[in-house]
Amino acid sequence: MKPNANAEPKREPTNTVRISAVDLMRLDQEMNLKKAGTNSRRAFIRWPFAKQSLLVEMQQPGGAGSSLHYACRNLSTTGMGILHSSYIHSGTRCNVHLPDLEGNIHPTRGKVMRCVHYKGVIHEVGIGFDKPVNIRDFVQLDPLDGAFTMEHVSPDRLSGSVLHVDDSSMDRRLVRHYLKDTNLNVVNADNAEQALARSNEGFDIVLCESDLPDMPGTKFIEALRSKGGQMPIIVTTSDGRVATRTEAREACASAYLCKPFTQDQLLRALAEFMLMEASDTDSGGPVHSVLAPTDPAYTFVPEFIEELCQTVTKINAAITAADVAILKRLCSQVRGSAKGLGFPILGSSADAAVIALERGKVPADWTRAVRSLVGIAMRVRVREPERKAS
Numbered sequence: 001m002k003p004n005a006n007a008e009p010k011r012e013p014t015n016t017v018r019i020s021a022v023d024l025m026r027l028d029q030e031m032n033l034k035k036a037g038t039n040s041r042r043a044f045i046r047w048p049f050a051k052q053s054l055l056v057e058m059q060q061p062g063g064a065g066s067s068l069h070y071a072c073r074n075l076s077t078t079g080m081g082i083l084h085s086s087y088i089h090s091g092t093r094c095n096v097h098l099p100d101l102e103g104n105i106h107p108t109r110g111k112v113m114r115c116v117h118y119k120g121v122i123h124e125v126g127i128g129f130d131k132p133v134n135i136r137d138f139v140q141l142d143p144l145d146g147a148f149t150m151e152h153v154s155p156d157r158l159s160g161s162v163l164h165v166d167d168s169s170m171d172r173r174l175v176r177h178y179l180k181d182t183n184l185n186v187v188n189a190d191n192a193e194q195a196l197a198r199s200n201e202g203f204d205i206v207l208c209e210s211d212l213p214d215m216p217g218t219k220f221i222e223a224l225r226s227k228g229g230q231m232p233i234i235v236t237t238s239d240g241r242v243a244t245r246t247e248a249r250e251a252c253a254s255a256y257l258c259k260p261f262t263q264d265q266l267l268r269a270l271a272e273f274m275l276m277e278a279s280d281t282d283s284g285g286p287v288h289s290v291l292a293p294t295d296p297a298y299t300f301v302p303e304f305i306e307e308l309c310q311t312v313t314k315i316n317a318a319i320t321a322a323d324v325a326i327l328k329r330l331c332s333q334v335r336g337s338a339k340g341l342g343f344p345i346l347g348s349s350a351d352a353a354v355i356a357l358e359r360g361k362v363p364a365d366w367t368r369a370v371r372s373l374v375g376i377a378m379r380v381r382v383r384e385p386e387r388k389a390s
Contacts, residue, residue: 008335014053015071016085017122017213021052024071027083031073031118040267045151047139049075055097056082056127060089060114070125071215077149077320079110079128083168083292088112108133148255150275155240157232160204160275160286163222165195166236171259175207178263191221199229202318202378203285204215205273210237210252216250225252226368230375232273287376288383293295297341302382304341308334312377319363319370327370328357334373346380349373 019027028050051072058066078382080096092112097105112128118124141147144290159182167190176186187203189195191214194207206224210217221233232254237244240258248256255269274286291298311330318326335350348371356369 002312014069015083016068017071018085019052019071019083021050024050024073024083027122028073044077044135044149046074046076046081048071048143049080049139049179052100054099057095057097058088059093065373072126074133076139079113079126082116082125082127084123084125085292086240087117087123088115088125090114096127096129098133100136101140106133106137121178127273148268148272150268150271151262153271153275155179155267156183157182158267158270159320160274161185161187161202162205162207162270163187163189163195163201163203164207165189165192165197165212165217166207166208166209167191171209171236174265178266182267192217192223195220196223196227199224199227201361203231204379205231205270206233206237208233210235210239210248218247218253221248221253227371228338230372231379234254234269234273277288286381287343287345287379288381290344291342296340299339304337305380305382310378312374315370315374322363324357324360324366327366328354331357331370334377345375345381346373349376 004349017099029049049072053069058070060066070084073081073083074090075081075098076180085323091228094110094112096108097109098108099105102121108110108129109131110127112125113128114126116124135141135149141149158179162179162184164172164175164186166175166188172190179186187198187201189198192212193214195208199206201233206229208217208220215223217235217237221235224233234255234257235248235253236257236259237248238259239389245256252271257265257269261269269308284373289298291301311334315327315330331353333352335347335354338344339347349369352371353366353369360366
């Protein structure tokens with residue numbers, strides 16, 4: 001039988017272990033099953049990132065370099081796992097060409113942290129990145145589907161204030177028990193009216209039951225957002241229906257926890273917004289200056305944050321009085337300092353508020369933009385010193 005001249009030639013797998021995409025998925029499942037049940041203390045979850053051909057440039061200790069395509073297994077905020085046909089020494093420097101969800105390539109520097117023989121010619125190689133990546137740029141994750149990026153959270157790393165809205169005294173006590181080893185100040189409210197009355201106190205995050213006695217949780221979220229509350233809001237519910245999750249999403253909730261949830265799940269949910277900080281895009285977490293501590297302007301950051309608290313109070317008063325002239329002046333002041341002191345999100349929000357105030361003829365035209373600025377300003381924090389490894 002003559003070969004078909006029009007048939008496409010069979011393509012060989014484009015990676016060093018010569019594995020097809022289908023076989024890579026099977027191998028990944030096999031390796032995951034063997035590791036199931038092991039006690040992991042990783043800070044960040046490794047998400048499936050099955051790429052048959054990923055370009056990685058390796059720089060060997062002796063100076064020789066290589067540029068090869070590797071099969072990839074998983075990806076986390078701080079590193080990834082790839083497969084190779086031979087041993088790679090720990091400490092080998094590398095440059096990973098990471099494709100994001102839109103197909104753009106992000107060269108990401110790192111080094112080989114470990115290399116373990118699995119079977120045959122297959123070696124599992126762990127790479128640690130020099131700088132964390134935003135995992136959601138590369139993997140489709142949604143906190144409203146319970147997809148949180150942190151795997152293990154040390155309770156003492158969580159600090160700030162939490163408003164917990166739930167009419168169940170048992171659930172309120174349980175949450176307090178789960179958070180007893182954190183540095184969080186938990187304030188309770190057993191209905192929406194109480195919570196809204198206290199919402200101006202500047203909470204870092206809100207835990208909200210979906211079915212409150214005086215209004216649905218989604219209506220409470222809408223009311224809180226309309227007041228300018230831009231803090232993350234985690235909906236807790238025993239109703240696991242898809243419709244309930246959809247309603248939470250439409251109400252601009254930040255995440256979703258289905259009751260009963262464990263202490264670990266609660267800590268991971270809180271950490272998603274309280275430890276994963278906002279930088280160029282607003283993740284809903286604490287807002288820190290992007291300036292290096294050695295930058296001459298950094299010494300003014302604490303003073304700016306202190307003045308910002310006073311400015312927020314003045315902005316809230318001017319909103320109540322609908323005094324556009326004062327609002328424009330205050331928002332312009334924030335805009336003038338924020339970007340220079342390393343707060344691009346705050347500066348962009350102030351830009352939007354000033355534009356809305358200049359264009360708007362009635363409060364409805366500018367209220368949302370100004371309250372959004374207030375919400376971000378209330379999350380600005382002084383960066384804590386990095387902890388030294390013990």
